[in-house]
Amino acid sequence: MSPKQQADARRYRSAWAAIVQLARDGYSWSGRERNRLLLNCGGGEFGDASASSGLDHHGDGRAMAIVDWDQDGDLDLWFRDRTGPRLRLMLNSHHSAEDDDFVAIKLEGTSCNRDAIGAVVEVIADGMQGRLVKSVRAGDLFLSQSSRWLHFGLGDAEVVREVRVLWPGGAREVFTGAKAGGAFLLKEGAGLARVVERRARVIAPSTKTEEIAVSDERARIILPASIPAPPIEFRDRAGNSQILAVGGAPQLVVIWSESCAHCGRDLAAIAGAKEELRKAGLQVVALSVDRLGEQLGKASHLMDSMKWPFEWGFVEGRTMDRISELQRALFDRTVPPAVPLALLVDRVGNVVAIYRGQIAITEVMADLKALDGADAGKRHKLAPPFAGRWFTKPIDPVYAVEFMARQFETRLPEEALFYLKAARQRSVGDRRAAFGSELADKHHAIAMKYKNGRVPGLAEEHFQRALMAKPSAEIYLNFGTMLASYGKLVEAQGLLEQALTLEPGLQPAQKAIALVRKLIAEGN
DSSP: OHHHHHHHHHHHHHHHHHHHHHHTTTTOTTEEEEEEEEEETTEEEEEHHHHHHHOOOOOOEEEEEEOOOTOOOSOEEEEEEESSSEOOOOOOOOSSOOSSSSSEEEEEEEEOTTTTOOOOEEEEETTTSOOOEEOOSSSSTOOOOOOOEEEEOOOOOOOOEEEEEEEEEOEEEEEEETTTTTTEEEEETTOOOOOOOOOOOOOOOOOOOOOOOOOOOEEEEEEEEEEEEEOOOOETTTSSSEOOOOOSSEEEEEEEOTOOHEEEEHHHHHHHHHHHHHHHTOEEEEEEEESSSSHHHHHHHHHHHHTTOOEEEEEEEEHHHHHHHHHHHSSSOOOOOOEEEEEEEEETSSEEEEHHHHHHHHHHHHHHHTTTTOOOHHHHHOOEEESOSSSSSOOOHHHHHHHHHHHHTTTOHHHHHHHHHHHHHHOOOOHHEEEHHHHHHHHHHHHHHHHTOOOOHHHHHHHHHHHHHOHHHHHHHHHHHHHHHHHHHHHHHHOOOOOHHOOOOOOHHHHHHHHHHHHHHHHH
């Protein structure tokens, strides 16, 4: 894939990530339009049977599959919605006067593909006006695969005379033996329909009314994949700016506010369990989001009054933006920022659990015991918040952090590079090289933004990171010319020489280094 194709692919992924995030923020894929069922009344006219059928529910529909799920001779519908419930079975409870007003056909290929994908079937029935024709498809509707059983409604027709099949490849065959009210297998070359016995399934309808659950403002989430904790900047109690050091020991990072009553109770409970926490090797840091003068004083007074035994401070910089974006990326529905909030970080710096609302020490201790040192398989197994098991494999650790990078890059493009770097560190071979190229390109682009905006300190930082990711003549050239413009001629000369080493014929670098050498000579 060429660099341009890679860039186009990245832009495409970013656009999709932005669209998906809009849905997570509460926007509707379908414009909040309810599902509709149109009844064919004949003569080109249709009646709206949406409400009477029960299909006009509030679900933000994405996909639908058609199947005789209860095997009673009529077709039922499976819905896949973006909103909950994510899967919904709608049983067709309409009972006609006749039980044999249909015939179900399934094909089996011998010389063509076994599933007979692409075959066309025509049912000929006595007394039937018009043609009954259906085809076997591999996927139909949006993101859906309906049953390969072909269901033909016969109406008042009582006798199926024959079934004609146009097999993939062009062979034509006529089958006899199919009867109204039955299910039949048509095997290529057999010429005779074989009866398939089917037993009706009794499925109890749901009696539960569809209501939005009332949140208790509390959640405990174990992450199914290892996600590095974003950089957490804070000012400690002495007023010194720091970045939380992760790794070496598990940590519980508690975000709180003096104005939150729950927060004070949670902090007091944590302080009361100090011996238990220390014995388990869990370090705790409490970070206040309070920023106003009076609140700062109250926060300090609260911590002093409870004799807080662990590290604490005040959130600084873009830390809360990073934590909010972390949650936006992790969850299918955007959660508004709120305190108290706690992150359980393992001994290698990965967020392994998130606690929103009241923090229960017993849960934290249990999670620490279960997750400390857990491999990807065990973490994946522990993640579901209810009884059951995954039907998918553990998440690829490289994909997990790459996904975070894609989610971050729309609103926090510089923070996204933190996760892009993590994806590179976790990958190998061509995948690692591709991440390196992307990382270099993005650091270079940000460096040029700061260069043009006359912010040389930040520009220099990103130029250096771009060169660490993947050196190129263009990066050396732009970095060198910037340093030269600020009078750092010797350093600029070295960078321009590196550019010419990689690309000897690069004329802008040749001109720039000639000028730099002249200025150095004149200065001496």
